[in-house]
Amino acid sequence: MNSAATRPELRDPAWLGRVFWLLAALVLLWPLTVATEFRPWVLLEPANLRISGRFIGSFFPPVLNGEFLAMVLRETWRTVAIATAGITLALVIAVPMALLSVRVLSISALPGRMARGPFWCRQVVRWTLMVLRSVPELVWALVFVRVVGLGPTAGVLAIALTYGGMLGKVYAEILESGETQPTETLLRNGSGRLQAFFYGLLPQNAAELSSYTVYRWECAIRSSVVLGFVGAGGLGQQLDVSMKMFNGGEVATMLLVFIALVALADRVSAGLRRGLG
């Protein structure tokens, strides 16, 4: 370390600027720490330390009796099922909306400008998709829990709406980003829009579309756990219950199962995506 002091060629020529910007950033950070009540020493207060120590201590040993494990397994399946059903319904929303909003499939846009009617139709579909996906799925779930009551229905609907919005938008983007020449040629020669889609647009984008869908399924599994916290059933709900009862052993088991589930979904989706190319 002392070599820098004795050998000027090893000294950093820009150190003054670096130190200045570091200090400036720290000054700018100050209001943030006030706004978020950022007080790490709270974690180290003796009373708090005792409570968290007891809670973390109760993680060991994890609860492993048969009855509890069976329950966890059942709830894990429910979590996966909510995600799968939600994604299926999301596809029902997303595919028609994406087809409606793709610009490439517009016949009136072939000579140049799109006619006014189709233009506004596409715009309305795009705005609908945007509203669907900008409401977080947790908020949808909170709303639906009020309407249909506690249970998986609220979770499935929440995932269907948010992911419908996301998938619809991304599908449209993928379809428009590819080569549009074949589709245009088909349309110019008088094929219908669906024919142009199936023979021109779909074949070249199929792999990307399905790999994105698989990736979103993986995300949906993660969010269906979170939805359990507002009463949509599945692993999240049991986790919430055990946490409120300070039952560390059960929490530990469920966290481990959850990590395993996410890792498995990760692996499956990576494998599928590699297979799709």
Add this chain to the structure above:
Amino acid sequence: MKPDAANLPYRLPPKMFDARCRACWFAAGLLVLIGASFWSLDLQWMQFLSLDAARSMGRFIGEFFPPDLSAPFVKKVAIGAAETLAMSLLGTLLAAAAGLALALPASRLHDGARARARAPTRLLLNALRAIPELVWAALLLISAGLGPFAGTLALALHTTGVLGRLFAESIENAPPGPAFALRAQGVGPLRVFCYATLPQVLPQLMSYTLYRWENNIRAAAVLGVVGAGGLGALLSFHMGLFQMGKTATILAAMLLMVAFVDGLSYAARRWMTR
């Protein structure tokens, strides 16, 4: 090798289901998974699609209007939104620092490195990443108490897992030339990293961090539902009291914030790729 027949024998079209066709098995498995999902969940469509539900849904939506736009409440919502932004920004910054600190042991810096810490650090990063922010927040409430602090830490922990792994990957994929040149001169590993590897990967690390910040703004808005501060805390509080006018204002604020961030990131991406 048989010579080609003069008249090709008529072939039957391929069978619909071939035991060797992997795509068929995959499609069948997918259908079974979807069917089993719908069958095993006791979905109450009747309850949802009935006239009664439609009426209660209509009443529910009707209660949102008029939204509460009185000055003191709007001010409260604005403070909540600012808190959400601060939570997401600080959480992301903490995560970027921690992610970089963990990415170093999680990556093989050069081919000769033993990188003994690589596997355990990656395991830790995966565990951090696997648990969603909301679950972290619920866990942290016990030791950090109700409020935005727990939310900030929760965002930071989850994002550390995500960023740490992305950072490690980009550090490992950086061109090895400059680092090799410095190492061959006998420069220590810390300085090799600071002056050869880091400048090369810094733009990528910045763009990952910005992308996660965008995600975290959205996540921070709902973290409050479990009691971790921000707009979500206001939402669950007023929704719990059935004050629908106020709930509508908060929902509108959330929508505006998310749409604003979306638009901003879209514009930034357009500007950067142009």
